[in-house]
Amino acid sequence: MNYPKTRKSNQVDDYFGVKIPDPYRHLEDDRSLETEEWVKEQNAQCEQYLNQVKGREELGKQLKDLMNYPSYTTPFKKGDYYYFYHNEGLQNQFVIYRQKSLDDPAELFLDPNTLSDNGTTSAHLSGFSDDAKFVTVFISEAGSDWQTIKVMNTETKEWLEDEIKWVKFSGAQWIDNGFYYSGYSKPDNSSSDKNQFHKVYYHELGKSQENDQLIYEDKENPLRFHTLSITKDKQFLILYISEGTSGNKIKVLNRSKNGKEFTTIFDKDGYEMSIVDTKDxxxxxxxxxxxxxxxxxILDPEDPENYTDLIPEKEYPLEGIVITNYGIIASYLKDCSTYVEELDENGKFKREIKFPTIGSxxxxxxxRRPEELFFSFSSYVHPTTIYSYKTKDGELKLFKSTPTTFTPENYTVKQIFVASKDGTKVPFFMIHKKGLKYDGNRPTIVYGYGGFNISLTPSYNPALVPFLEKDGIYVVTNLRGGGEYGEKWHEGGMKEKKQNVFDDFISITEYLIAENYTNPKxxxxxxGSNGGLLVGSILTQRPDLIGAAIAEVGVLDMLRFHKFTIGWxxxxxxxxxxxxxxxxxxIKYSPLHNIKEDFNYxxxxxxxxxxxxxxxxxxxxxFVATxxxxxQKKNxxxxxVDIDSGHGSSSRDKLIKNAKDRLSFVFKNLGMED
Structure with a gap:
């Protein structure tokens, strides 16, 4: 295959006396004309290749049909209305509706599909004024992490003139006649520039962004995140400070005591705390x-080392809690699936809240102190179902199910544990058609992530159906680095222990081969993302184990990731x-730096x-240029490169197109073409 020509430079970096070439440094400028032309040529070649896959158009139609089902989010109450998001099936963005009671007809509140011509502008509600008369709407274009905040009058559904730009990693916390938010100063032209000096502001309705009050800034530490929240009783302002994706520091201000300064209540290096509610x-x-x-x-903010356990640590991770007037709802992870129970106000067990099967x-x-909660439930073979739960008597009722043509009874889901290289037991889920015989030749997709304390729990994905119908086996790995078994599991795949993540994945793949499910071809x-790093590392470390690799939005240059946007x-x-x-x-596992010369990947x-x-x-x-x-040019x-999209698909159309291209590549290279 003749690839587009890529210019090389003599760029060499010195890392502690080690010379590392970086000949494609110019491709880091993703807005240059040279890079844009190169991307067009690469995209054209990729599209030409995929268009040769037999049955590709039929696959696209099948995926569109599979995605065409109505879906809903859990409703939430604000003021006199219940709000929820709904997609009829093929709408690019979920539409926001509301209703005065759960039995009333729903009325349209906001349709993000009208905000752009190509459907790539998303919008979500994040924060209502205390009287629910105003709501902040966060708008993102083309999948970018940058957001613009606009304000809507909920009574008239009209936009106010207020508009706030350059917002990132923020919510809106309303108090009095305005709200708190976090953002950056206006960046330079490059979309890859490092984001520094995350600040907290207060915006008063009717004023311009230039007049927003700066609440918190750390001029000595530019590489930190700062977000502010307010307890549901409006008593405390909570300032969360973090240097990255793990660990935080918390400062609070007690408004009931006319506090003027934030005081630190939590500062334990590498550990985290979150404020759930107040008690006195x-x-x-x-x-x-x-x-x-x-x-x-339960912690005394005036004496933070003086605390009492409300729910002691258990053998499985606590994921979240809700304080009600009648006790506590606690959700846990048990072997990668969610388990929910109700406790009394002192943390003692009352009952398990049971759902149909294992899932998310x-x-x-x-x-605050809700009388009714809404749960969403899904699994690998069950689309999202919503349940209502009365916190007073523990009544769980089906609220809304998802009608699809998918038949769960036709599929089998297994969980299997495998010993990794160092003996650690690592689980994975396997999904395939019921009655499938294991003959050592089944097409298999092995998916993984393994990082950032993120847990891969069962979820419904209709885009897998075409693969499963062709007698494929889909495997989801629960690797160290994730949060499936708590912080120790996470730490087992961090920093100098990152190789454990790759070893876990390799051990599972070797098991699938040894047990005659499949073979490397x-x-x-x-x-994707950290999972893209995983794919790149397996590709460069154990190419003999696989027949094809798809890395999505991956972290592939481990020597320079911290130099772009929020990579730090x-x-x-x-x-x-x-x-x-x-x-x-x-340098030992960075995918970009471990591609060998003249190797047949x-x-x-x-x-x-x-x-x-x-x-x-x-x-x-x-990575691709290298x-x-x-x-070798045999494969x-x-x-x-998706256009007008970000770290995830920016529209339903793009989601379907991505799935079509991903499966087309799999079908072509695993011998599954019609």
Missing amino acids: DKLITMTNYQAPNSKAI IGIGSYE KIAING GWAVEYGSSDNKEDFEYL PPTMVMTADHDDRVVPAHSFK LQEKA PYLLR
């Missing part, structure tokens, strides 16, 4: 300090090449997006 002048919090599986405590359970937004591996926030997870000790282990498609300002496209650009240059090494 004390705070109900969750923390993983001295409790890797987390616990709930989410708790919808709620007012029939295995495709897939992952991942140094707590990965380490940083600015430190000699970290550099020495990062399996077919690879790298997917990214032009508006991904979280994991910038440069990672994918440089692969196309160094690898395809393709780059697919």
Whole structure:
């Protein structure tokens, strides 16, 4: 295959005396004309290749039909209305509706599909004024992490003139005649520039952004996140400070005592706390300090070392709690699935809240001390179902189900545990058609993530159906680095222990081969973001185990990730090449730097997006350019760049197109074409 020409430079960096070439440094400028032309050529070649896949158009139609079902979110009460999001099936964005009672007809509140011509502008509600007369609407264009805040009058559904730009990683916390939010100063032209000096502001309705009051800024520490929240009783302002994706520091201000200054109540290096509710002048919090599986405590903000356990740590991770007038709702993770129970006000067990089978359970937004909660439930073979729960008597009722043509009874879901390289037992889920015979030749997709304390719990994905119908096996791995078994599990895949994540994945893949489910030529591996790093690492470490690789929006340059947008926030997870000790282990697995000369790597498609300002496209650009240059030319090494999209698909149309291209590549390279 003849690839587009890519200019090389003589760029060489010195890391503690080690010379590291970076000949494709210019591709980091994703807005240059040269890079734009290069992307067009790469996209054209990828599209030409995928268009040759037999049955590709039929696959696209099938996916569109599978995605065409009505879906809903859990409703939440604000003022006189219940609000919820709904998609009829193929709408690019979920539409926001409301109704005065759950039995009343719903009325349209806001349709984000009208905000752009191509359906790539999203909008969500984040914060209502105390009287529910106004709501802040967060708007994002083309999948970018940058957001614009606008304000709507909920009575008239008219926009106010207020508009706030350059908002990122923020909510809106209303108090008095305005709200708090977090954002940055206006960045330079490059979408990849490092974001620094995250600030907290207060915006008063009717005033321009230039007049917003600066509430908090740390001029000595530019690489920190700052977000402000307010307890539901409006008593405390809570300032969360973090240097990255793990660990935080908390300062509070007690408004009931006319406090003027924030005081620190939590500062334990590498550990986290979150404020859940208040009890008199004390705070109900969750923390993983001295409790890797987390616990709930009651803390005195004037004497923060003086606390009592409300819910002691258990053998499985505590995920979240809700305080009601009748007790506590607590959700846990048990072997990668959600388990929910109700406790009394002192944390003693009352009852389990049972759902149809193992799966993922989410708790919808709620007012303080709710009389009613809404749960969402889904699994690998069950689309999202919503239940209502009366907190007084514990009555769980079906509220809304999702009508689809999918038949759960036709599929089998198994959970299997495998010993990793160091003996650690690592679980994975396997999904396939019921009655499928294991003959050592089944096409298999192995998916993973393994990082940032994120847990992969069962979820419904109709885009898998075409693969499963062709007697495929879909595998979801629960690797160290995730949060499935608490903070110790997370720490087992961080920094210098990151290789454990790859070893876990390799051990599962070897198990699938050894147990005669499949063979290397029939295995495709897939992952996105940190999971893209996983794919890149497996591709460069154990290419003999796989027949195809798809890395999506991946972190692939482990020596320079911290130099773009908010990549510096991942140094707590990965380490940083600015430190000699970290550099020495990062260079060993960094996918970009471990591509061998003249090696026949399996077919690879790298997917990214032009508006991904979280994991910038440069990672994918440089990796593919290097692969196309160094690898033998026997297999395809393709780059697919989604236009007007970000770290995730910016519309339903793009979601379907991505799924079609992903499966087309799998079908082509695992011998599954019609």
